[in-house]
Amino acid sequence: MKTILLIEDDAALRENTAELLELSNYQVITASNGQIGIEKVNEHIPDLIVCDIMMPEVDGYGVLDLVSKDPKTSHIPFIFLSAKTEHKEVRKGMDLGADDYITKPFEEDELISAIQSRLAKAEILAQTSDNRAVQEDQNGNSTLRNLNELKNFFDTKGNILSFNKGELIYKEGERSNTIYLILKGVVKSYKMDEKGKELITALYKADNFLGFTSFAESITYQESVMAVEEVKLAGISKSDLKEILGKNNEVSIEVLNLLTGDISEIKEQLLQMAYGSVRKKTARTILQFVKILDKNPQDTIKISRYDLASVAGIATESLIRTLSGFKKKGLIEIEGRNIRILDLEKLNAIE
Numbered sequence: 001m002k003t004i005l006l007i008e009d010d011a012a013l014r015e016n017t018a019e020l021l022e023l024s025n026y027q028v029i030t031a032s033n034g035q036i037g038i039e040k041v042n043e044h045i046p047d048l049i050v051c052d053i054m055m056p057e058v059d060g061y062g063v064l065d066l067v068s069k070d071p072k073t074s075h076i077p078f079i080f081l082s083a084k085t086e087h088k089e090v091r092k093g094m095d096l097g098a099d100d101y102i103t104k105p106f107e108e109d110e111l112i113s114a115i116q117s118r119l120a121k122a123e124i125l126a127q128t129s130d131n132r133a134v135q136e137d138q139n140g141n142s143t144l145r146n147l148n149e150l151k152n153f154f155d156t157k158g159n160i161l162s163f164n165k166g167e168l169i170y171k172e173g174e175r176s177n178t179i180y181l182i183l184k185g186v187v188k189s190y191k192m193d194e195k196g197k198e199l200i201t202a203l204y205k206a207d208n209f210l211g212f213t214s215f216a217e218s219i220t221y222q223e224s225v226m227a228v229e230e231v232k233l234a235g236i237s238k239s240d241l242k243e244i245l246g247k248n249n250e251v252s253i254e255v256l257n258l259l260t261g262d263i264s265e266i267k268e269q270l271l272q273m274a275y276g277s278v279r280k281k282t283a284r285t286i287l288q289f290v291k292i293l294d295k296n297p298q299d300t301i302k303i304s305r306y307d308l309a310s311v312a313g314i315a316t317e318s319l320i321r322t323l324s325g326f327k328k329k330g331l332i333e334i335e336g337r338n339i340r341i342l343d344l345e346k347l348n349a350i351e
Contacts, residue, residue: 034058158234
């Protein structure tokens with residue numbers, strides 16, 4: 001039976017999570033703060049650690065730092081469990097060496113799945129004596145272990161570019177020589193139909209990749225991309241990225257899974273545009289912007305009616321009429337270009 005150390009200062013959450021893990025056939029050791037957690041790591045040498053971030057005595061970052069520096073414990077998989085959902089916080093945790101980052105509130109299956117996969121990976125690494133964060137190839141060049149390390153490579157080695165709101169990042173038909181990682185802001189990709197009408201095909205936020213088409217040099221961008229707000233990007237040449245992925249199959253598979261997920265989301269959006277009612281399209285698009293902009297449902301979002309209509313796939317006039325109807329029913333509040341959700345449950349239920 002595998003042993004899991006759970007470090008969590010919230011007593012109710014600690015007890016409930018421990019019970020969940022025990023029901024999943026894990027032996028669970030608990031600690032109410034980081035200092036006690038460190039003591040129990042050294043005492044028990046668990047198979048995996050699940051740790052909160054904001055705690056008294058020593059926070060989660062401090063626990064991870066000490067655990068990763070000790071040769072006796074540096075091999076232990078480490079999962080952060082935190083209410084901190086900001087992009088920079090997630091990246092900070094992963095940069096420090098965490099194996100996963102799960103945000104509260106979480107689904108039970110999400111935590112169990114993360115634990116199972118990290119334990120399985122640790123076992124494979126132990127069998128092959130390959131538990132280093134960065135491996136060296138035959139030429140002494142560093143290869144990357146996972147998708148997060150690839151993103152860190154973009155951060156540190158990429159060409160940093162900034163764009164103002166409404167500025168074109170690249171245009172459909174241009175040679176696609178560069179892949180981008182969004183460091184800050186939101187961008188939209190779009191195509192123009194034969195009548196010159198803009199159709200937004202996707203929205204991307206911080207930590208998303210841009211510009212994937214093909215690794216063939218002759219391929220051009222298949223759509224245009226524009227900044228919805230102030231944007232900062234890190235760019236890597238296609239040839240350099242191709243070389244990096246060629247050195248590490250695991251990172252290549254993670255990138256492939258990521259792109260497959262993007263395609264599924266775009267298909268769902270297109271199906272909504274084709275078959276959904278105007279009211280449903282409008283409601284789903286508002287919720288989509290809330291998600292992309294990393295807002296809470298009760299927060300105000302500022303977005304042009306044109307962009308809303310383009311994503312929803314409806315005429316701007318129809319969108320404005322629908323928003324007015326939502327306002328009269330008390331579903332949203334409108335002030336200028338600002339929209340705030342008043343009744344999330346009813347907005348979700350619109351058909």
